[in-house]
Amino acid sequence: xxxxxxxxxxxxxxxxxFSPLITGFSRTLKARLQTxxxxxxxxxxRDLHKLxxxxxxxxxxxxxxxxxxxxxxxxxxxxxxLLIPTIAAQAPLSLFGGVLAVVYLLALGRFxxxxxxxxxxxxxxxxxxxxxxxxxxxxxPALMLAVFTVALGAGSTNLSTVAExxxxxxxxxxxxxxxxxxxxxxxxxxxxxxxxxxxNPATHLELTMIHEAMILEYSGPYLALxxxxxxxxxxxxxxxxxxxxxxxxxxxxxxxxGMLISVLLFVFKLLILAFAVxxxxxGNAKLRLFRVPELLAVxxxxxxxxxxxxxxxxxxxx
Amino acid sequence: xxxxWWARAASWTSRLFCGTALIAALLIGGAxxxxxxxxxxxxxxxxxxxxxxxxxxxxxxxxxxxxxxxAILAASVAVYSIGYLRSGVEGKSPAIFCSLLxxxxxxxxxxxxxxxxxxxxxxxxxMVAATYFLVVTNHEAEESRKGGLLYILMSRAGTGxxxxxxxxxxxxxxTTDFRAMHASGDKLPAAAGGLAFLLLFxxxxxxxxxxxLHIWLPAAHPVAPSNISALMSGIMIKTGIYGMxxxxxxxxxxxxxxxxxLVLLVGVVSAVLGVLYALMEHDLKRLLAYxxxxxIGIILMGFGAALLFRSYGHPQLAALALIAGLFHTLNHGxxxxxxxxxxxxxxxxxxxxxxxxxxxxxRRMPATALYFLIGAIAISGLPPLNGFVSxxxxxxxxxxxxxxTTELTRVAFPVAGALLALTAALAAACFVKAFGITFLALxxxxxxxxxxxxxxxxRTGMAVLxxxxxxxxxxxxxxxxxxxxxxQQAFGVSVSGNLVGGNGFILMAGSPQGGAxxxxxxxxxxxxxxxxxxxxxxxWGRRQKRVTGPTWDCGxxxxxxxxxYTATAFSKPLRMIFGSLFRPRREIQAEFExxxxxPKAIHFESEIQPxxxxxxxxxxxxxxxxxARSMRLVQAGSLHAYLAYIFLTxxxxxxxGVRG
Numbered sequence: 001x002x003x004x005x006x007x008x009x010x011x012x013x014x015x016x017x018f019s020p021l022i023t024g025f026s027r028t029l030k031a032r033l034q035t036x037x038x039x040x041x042x043x044x045x046r047d048l049h050k051l052x053x054x055x056x057x058x059x060x061x062x063x064x065x066x067x068x069x070x071x072x073x074x075x076x077x078x079x080x081x082l083l084i085p086t087i088a089a090q091a092p093l094s095l096f097g098g099v100l101a102v103v104y105l106l107a108l109g110r111f112x113x114x115x116x117x118x119x120x121x122x123x124x125x126x127x128x129x130x131x132x133x134x135x136x137x138x139x140x141p142a143l144m145l146a147v148f149t150v151a152l153g154a155g156s157t158n159l160s161t162v163a164e165x166x167x168x169x170x171x172x173x174x175x176x177x178x179x180x181x182x183x184x185x186x187x188x189x190x191x192x193x194x195x196x197x198x199x200n201p202a203t204h205l206e207l208t209m210i211h212e213a214m215i216l217e218y219s220g221p222y223l224a225l226x227x228x229x230x231x232x233x234x235x236x237x238x239x240x241x242x243x244x245x246x247x248x249x250x251x252x253x254x255x256x257x258g259m260l261i262s263v264l265l266f267v268f269k270l271l272i273l274a275f276a277v278x279x280x281x282x283g284n285a286k287l288r289l290f291r292v293p294e295l296l297a298v299x300x301x302x303x304x305x306x307x308x309x310x311x312x313x314x315x316x317x318x
Numbered sequence: 319x320x321x322x323w324w325a326r327a328a329s330w331t332s333r334l335f336c337g338t339a340l341i342a343a344l345l346i347g348g349a350x351x352x353x354x355x356x357x358x359x360x361x362x363x364x365x366x367x368x369x370x371x372x373x374x375x376x377x378x379x380x381x382x383x384x385x386x387x388x389a390i391l392a393a394s395v396a397v398y399s400i401g402y403l404r405s406g407v408e409g410k411s412p413a414i415f416c417s418l419l420x421x422x423x424x425x426x427x428x429x430x431x432x433x434x435x436x437x438x439x440x441x442x443x444x445m446v447a448a449t450y451f452l453v454v455t456n457h458e459a460e461e462s463r464k465g466g467l468l469y470i471l472m473s474r475a476g477t478g479x480x481x482x483x484x485x486x487x488x489x490x491x492x493t494t495d496f497r498a499m500h501a502s503g504d505k506l507p508a509a510a511g512g513l514a515f516l517l518l519f520x521x522x523x524x525x526x527x528x529x530x531l532h533i534w535l536p537a538a539h540p541v542a543p544s545n546i547s548a549l550m551s552g553i554m555i556k557t558g559i560y561g562m563x564x565x566x567x568x569x570x571x572x573x574x575x576x577x578x579x580l581v582l583l584v585g586v587v588s589a590v591l592g593v594l595y596a597l598m599e600h601d602l603k604r605l606l607a608y609x610x611x612x613x614i615g616i617i618l619m620g621f622g623a624a625l626l627f628r629s630y631g632h633p634q635l636a637a638l639a640l641i642a643g644l645f646h647t648l649n650h651g652x653x654x655x656x657x658x659x660x661x662x663x664x665x666x667x668x669x670x671x672x673x674x675x676x677x678x679x680x681r682r683m684p685a686t687a688l689y690f691l692i693g694a695i696a697i698s699g700l701p702p703l704n705g706f707v708s709x710x711x712x713x714x715x716x717x718x719x720x721x722x723t724t725e726l727t728r729v730a731f732p733v734a735g736a737l738l739a740l741t742a743a744l745a746a747a748c749f750v751k752a753f754g755i756t757f758l759a760l761x762x763x764x765x766x767x768x769x770x771x772x773x774x775x776x777r778t779g780m781a782v783l784x785x786x787x788x789x790x791x792x793x794x795x796x797x798x799x800x801x802x803x804x805x806q807q808a809f810g811v812s813v814s815g816n817l818v819g820g821n822g823f824i825l826m827a828g829s830p831q832g833g834a835x836x837x838x839x840x841x842x843x844x845x846x847x848x849x850x851x852x853x854x855x856x857x858w859g860r861r862q863k864r865v866t867g868p869t870w871d872c873g874x875x876x877x878x879x880x881x882x883y884t885a886t887a888f889s890k891p892l893r894m895i896f897g898s899l900f901r902p903r904r905e906i907q908a909e910f911e912x913x914x915x916x917p918k919a920i921h922f923e924s925e926i927q928p929x930x931x932x933x934x935x936x937x938x939x940x941x942x943x944x945x946a947r948s949m950r951l952v953q954a955g956s957l958h959a960y961l962a963y964i965f966l967t968x969x970x971x972x973x974x975g976v977r978g
Contacts, residue, residue, distance in 0.1 A: 016850070052854060055863035061759055061877060062869075063680040063687075075847040079840065095824065097840055098833035100710055101701060103739075105840070107746055108700040114750040118883065121677075121759030122869045126883020129754065133747035134891040137740065144739035148732040152720045157713075157833030217869060220862065225851050293895045300736075307732055 008082060008092040015081040018267075019231040020044035022238070026274050033282045044231065048224050056220030061121040069116035070218070070225035076109035077232045084236060085163045085243050087262040089250040094160035099147050102159070102240070103140075106192075106233060110136055113226070117214030128213025135198065135210065135292055139191045142299035146184040149177055149306040150244055159240070163247040173245045176313060180306035182245050187299035189241060189277070191292070193234045196281040198292050201230075208286065235270070242269040332403035335416030339423060340396035346427050347389025353382025354800055361433060361497075371440070376433035376496065379803035380568070384430040384560045387648045390786060391552045391655045392423055398659050398779025399545045401772060402666065410455055415543075421448040422549065429557050435484045435494035439477070442557070446473045449554065453542045462541040469538035472531065476524030480561075483517035486510055487569055496564075501571035511570075515577055518565045526558030526614045529588040530930050535611060536595075540603035540671060544662020547603060551610045552655030559617055559647050566625055567640065567808035575629045579727065582622030586734050589615025589741040591899075597748045597892055598900060598926050600673045600885035602661045605752055606654065609697060612741060613650040616712060617643045619734055623715045628809065632722050637805035637813040638827070639715035644801060646708035649790055653696040653705060656783035660690035663776055664756060667769040673752070673885045678761035682769040687757045689780040694749035696787040699742040702837035702844070704790035707825065709742060710835055714827035747892070755885045762879045792838050795825045886924060893926065900926040 024041040031038020058066065080102045085091040097105075114133050117125035151157045154165040166172050173179065191198045199210040215226050243250065249265030287295065353360060363374035377385070399419070403412050425445030432438035450473075454466035488494045490510075491502035503511050520531065527535040535555070539547050566573065566581075592611030599605040620643025627636035663686045664679060665671055680687040696703040716738070719731030761767040771777075790797065795818045802812040819826050824836045869877045893902050904924040908917040952963075 012847075012850075053858050053862070055865065057865045057867045059869040060866050061678075063758060065680070065758060071848045071851055072844075074851050075844045078847045078850070079843050082843070093839070093843065095820065095834060096836040096843075097701075098835065100713055100833065101835050101840065104699065104701050104706060104710075107698075107743065108695070111695065111698060111700060111746050111750060114747075115754050115758065118750070118754030119758045120869045121877050121879075121882050122871060123881050123883050126754075126888060129750060130883065130888040130891060133743075133750050134895070137743035137747050137892070138895065140743035141736040141740040145732060145736035148717060148735055151717065151833075152732065155721070155832075157717065157827070221851075221855055221858070289891065290894055303736075304733070307729060311729055 004092065007088070007090075011082055011086055011092050012078065014086060015078060015232055015235060016228075019235040020048060020228070022235055022270060022274050023231045025271060026278050029275060029278045030281060033278065044227075048228055051219075051224035051227070052221050054220040056218075056222060059120045059122075059217050062119050062217070065112070065115050066119045066217075067222065069112045069119075070222040070229070072112040073109040073229045074225045074232075076105045077229045077236065080105040081232060081236045081239075083159065084239050085160050085247075085250060086239055087250065087259065087266050089163045089247065090160050094158055098157040099151060099159050099162075099240075100157055102236070103143065103147070106236070107136070109229065109233075113214055116218075120217040122217060124209075124213045124216050128210055128216070131210045131289065132214060135191055135296070138293050138296045139188050139299070142184050142296055142303050143188045143192075145300065145307060146181040146188070146303035149181045149303060149310055152307075153177065153310060159244065163243055163250055166244075166247045175309075177306045177310040178245060180302050180309060182241070184299045184303035184306060185241055186276075187295060187302070189237050190280065191296060191299075192237055193230075193277075195277060197284045197287040197295070200286050208289075238270055238273050239266075242266075242273055329404050329412075332412040332416055333400055335413070335420060336396045336399045336403065339399070339416075339420055340393055342420065342423060342427075343389045343392035343396055346385050346423075347393065349377060350382045350385030350387075350389055353377035354379060354386065354803060363433075370436050370494070372434045372494070373437050374433040374495065375428070375431040375437075377431060379807050380560070380563060381431050383644065383648075383801075383804060384556065385427065387556065387651050388423075388426055388430065388553050391549065391651055391783075392426075394779045394782040394786075395545050395548050395552075395655065395659070396779075397782065398548075398662075398776050401775035401779075402543075402545050402662065404773065415452070415455060418448050418452050419546070419549075422452065422546075422554075426553060426557065430560060433496040435488050435496070435499075438496075439480065439484070442477065442480070445554070445557065446470070446477070449546075449550065452546045453538050455543055455546075456541065459541070465534075465537040465541040468534040472524050472534040476521045476531075479517045479521035479524075483514045483521055483565075486514035486517075487565075496568075499569050501569070503565075503570035504572060508574075512574070512577070515565070515570065515573060519562065519577075519581070522558040522561035522565070523584070524558070526555050526562070526618075527588075527611045528584050528614060528618065529591050529611060530934055532588070532592070532611045533931060533935060536599075536604050536607040539607035539610070540601060544603070544658055544665055547606075548655040548658035548662065551607065551658055552651040555610060555614065556647055556651060559614070559621075559643075562618075562621060563640075563644070566621060567628075573625055573629060575626060575727070578622050578625030578627075578629055579730070580622075581618055581625055582730065582734060585615045585618030585620075585622050586737050587615070588612065588618065590737055590744075593741050593744045593748060594892070594896055594899065597744060597751070597889045600755075601671045602664065602673050602676075602752065602756060603658070603671050605673075605748065606657050606661055609657075609745065609748070610650075610654060612745065613646065613654065613697070616709065616738065616741065617646050617650065619643070619738060620646060620712050620715060623712075623719055623731070623734075626719065626727075627722060630723050633809040633811045634813055634816070635715065635718050635722055636809050637811050638711065638718065638817070640805055640808060641798065641801045641813070641817070642708060642711035642715045644804065645711060645794075645798075646705075649696070649704040649708045649787075652783055652786045652790060653693045653703075656689060656693040656780055656787065657697065659776070659780050659783065660686055660693060663772040663780070664690075664769075666772055666776075668763075668765045670763070670765055673755045675763040676756045676761070676766045677759050677879065677882065678757075678766060679769055680757040682761075682766075683757075683771045685771060685777045686780065687753075689777075689784045690757065691753055692784040692787055694753045696791070698746035698749050700746065701835075702791050702841040703787050704794070705787075707791055707794040707835075707837060709738065710825070712738060714833060718827065718832070744892075748889075751885055751888045755883075755888065759882050760877065760879045762882065792841060794837060795822050798825070899929065901929070902926050 024044045028038050082093045083097045083102050114129035117129035154162040194211040203209050249262045359378045361376040366373050428441035432441050450470045454462050456462045487502050490505040491499040524531045589612050592608050596605050596608035620639050624636045624639035696705040699705040699709040716731045716735040720728050799814040802814050824834050826834045871877045907921040909919045911918045
């Protein structure tokens with residue numbers, strides 16, 4: 001009981017404190033690849049700190065949905081993070097929800113975020129909500145089918161079981177079904193975290209923004225919570241990818257040295273994935289909104305192929 | 319004076335009848351609960367004196383479950399109706415309206431308990447006919463008459479199919495008694511058994527609203543008074559589900575795999591197309607009606623999986639899938655009735671069903687908005703409410719199917735799961751639209767501006783259902799053991815022991831390796847984790863200024879309702895993405911004053927093509943009309959010809975009589 005409490009608190013702290021760093025790392029790296037100096041790694045922390053201490057402006061058209069949204073978004077994203085194995089195969093709350101709970105908790109947060117966008121009455125908010133719900137809806141089947149493929153290989157939708165099933169099979173990710181599912185989930189990751197070529201997190205151009213349009217009216221601490229949740233969501237989805245497909249270093253023993261190695265490996269894996277996302281972002285232009293479904297259709301086909309190859313070759317290679 | 323007296327009498331009549339309905343509902347609920355808990359069957363019959371009509375009723379676990387669902391919904395609808403009917407029913411006599419309402423409840427209760435084919439069909443027709451009169455309550459409007467006509471026509475076709483299907487089964491059993499008909503489908507030869515299955519599936523499918531037999535549903539549900547819509551979507555279409563459960567799992571001991579595959583396929587198609595059509599609606603009640611089609615699809619996914627598992631010899635998995643389907647039946651009844659009552663309250667206050675004329679109602683009707691939001695979260699399958707639990711069970715059943723069968727058909731299970739995910743995500747998008755456009759931001763018309771909160775009894779009716787959404791979601795693991803008698807009846811196994819763990823707090827997929835979820839823990843953690851931002855706010859934010867200001871609108875002064883996003887605009891991306899399905903048509907006409915940059919007025923029209931009506935039903939209608947025209951040859955209106963026909967018929971009959 002005590003051990004479980006410690007692991008819950010530890011993972012909460014890890015996600016809360018580490019997630020802005022991934023955002024900072026991506027931004028810095030992106031700037032360097034574009035031969036700009038860019039902000040340094042710690043800028044997201046400064047932004048959050050600054051926003052949390054500022055006053056805020058609430059639109060006079062908004063109802064209680066508007067202030068409730070940041071809290072719901074923050075809590076759902078963080079809770080989704082507690083269901084995912086990070087440094088140990090056993091996630092703190094994995095008993096209480098598997099990958100379906102993760103996906104649906106994120107959906108609950110998105111549901112409120114989209115309502116928050118509509119609540120202000122501004123047409124930008126509606127535009128953002130409409131696009132966000134559309135893109136997430138068509139990303140959903142690809143996400144779920146890829147997740148199912150992995151879950152079927154492991155015989156469980158419990159993420160800790162999925163991660164444990166891979167321990168000892170170092171080359172499992174070379175199985176065709178695993179590689180195809182990874183490719184599908186990578187596309188979904190880009191769509192869900194609002195990165196180029198689907199959405200541009202740095203834009204405030206009216207006609208192209210999605211996520212930014214929904215949160216246009218938020219300011220001060222509420223904005224900080226939403227930005228923080230966006231970082232956490234990115235970390236949650238990235239962790240899902242790296243630990244389901246490359247569960248190296250998920251320490252089974254609780255020794256300090258083992259923990260340290262796990263943490264370092266975990267950070268290393270996340271940064272590699274962040275690097276890959278930045279490479280995609282730098283090498284591509286943003287797609288027109290109505291080309292995004294085609295990209296997500298590719299993801300769906302990839303995950304369908306992953307499923308069929310599980311059927312043909314079995315889920316476990318190597 | 320007379321008018322005043324009449325209004326008071328009307329108000330008391332409706333109170334009396336709604337009170338009767340409430341008491342009846344509670345009694346029905348008691349019977350249902352008793353039937354479920356008792357485990358053994360109760361039956362009772364009354365000789366009617368009419369040949370073949372044996373008025374037998376029976377309370378077995380399946381009947382008790384549906385009775386209980388009926389009771390929950392009927393009780394809250396009865397409470398809601400007290401306030402809803404206070405101002406009369408669209409100017410009609412509340413006495414007639416309320417007697418019909420009670421007749422429908424009686425019909426429903428008898429449909430769920432009848433234990434004899436003939437008696438079942440009689441109860442079925444009582445329900446159909448009484449509902450027809452309720453649908454056309456507002457018969458001055460052509461829309462109502464058309465919706466009612468379509469409803470009664472489709473129901474007739476459905477009953478016709480049921481008749482033949484039941485006769486085939488009864489002939490195999492040699493009796494019309496339900497108990498003796500258990501597994502009678504297996505005695506029929508394969509072809510006749512398959513035919514009876516198809517006829518009964520389609521016959522009950524008309525009532526349930528499966529695609530492509532759904533067209534009456536979005537026509538009839540919205541035009542009925544809202545308390546009736548809530549009953550129709552909540553429980554009446556579930557008589558189709560009840561019939562299917564009765565036939566699939568009681569009258570057939572085993573069905574070939576194609577039957578399960580067909581049900582699964584129809585489920586998937588109904589779910590995806592139902593939600594896609596719902597997204598295109600901006601009539602609040604039609605939108606909800608299309609969502610009923612979607613949810614019937616989700617229920618049928620569970621039923622289809624259960625049939626497949628049974629034919630592959632996995633009773634445990636079949637029980638899991640059946641529980642998923644039945645639990646979703648109950649859950650959908652609860653949240654859909656809640657949403658229809660919410661829509662009814664909105665309609666009551668704004669006198670419009672058009673979402674483009676609503677907005678800002680959350681400030682004017684805060685309680686209705688809250689209940690509608692709870693229903694919206696539940697129907698979108700979001701945790702921790704009841705929709706999430708039954709969709710989660712459906713996912714687990716579908717995933718279990720991958721390992722349970724050997725052929726390529728097993729790929730169908732995860733693909734069905736992925737399409738269920740698509741359905742749920744689109745439903746969430748649709749309810750962001752429905753709630754956001756209806757309740758949030760600025761009112762889009764004077765009617766919405768002047769809207770008022772509804773009366774206490776209407777709010778109570780909704781509150782009961784909202785509470786039920788929470789209880790069924792958070793308490794699912796304590797409720798699931800109640801399904802054991804039904805799976806025992808259908809497959810001879812009880813699985814709740816495998817589905818519930820962790821002192822009752824955790825819902826499991828039936829195996830230790832399968833997934834697990836715990837809605838109470840998730841809900842608790844959500845509240846606990848909200849403490850983090852709250853404490854940050856207490857730490858820093860409390861002292862900061864909080865200013866209320868106008869919404870930014872590109873620097874233009876003053877946000878007006880014209881600036882707001884509309885329901886049509888909200889669903890535009892999906893209309894374009896699924897353009898090959900919707901075939902949208904739009905027309906824009908602008909009137910200019912001086913230059914094209916300053917339009918005086920813009921007329922915008924957009925509609926989607928109703929594919930099934932156009933490509934499926936129009937040819938059928940044409941065919942029937944053509945046949946009718948050719949009948950005109952013999953029925954030309956000449957009295958002499960008719961007399962000749964009668965004479966000829968008489969002679970023919972006499973000839974037969976002499977020979978026989």
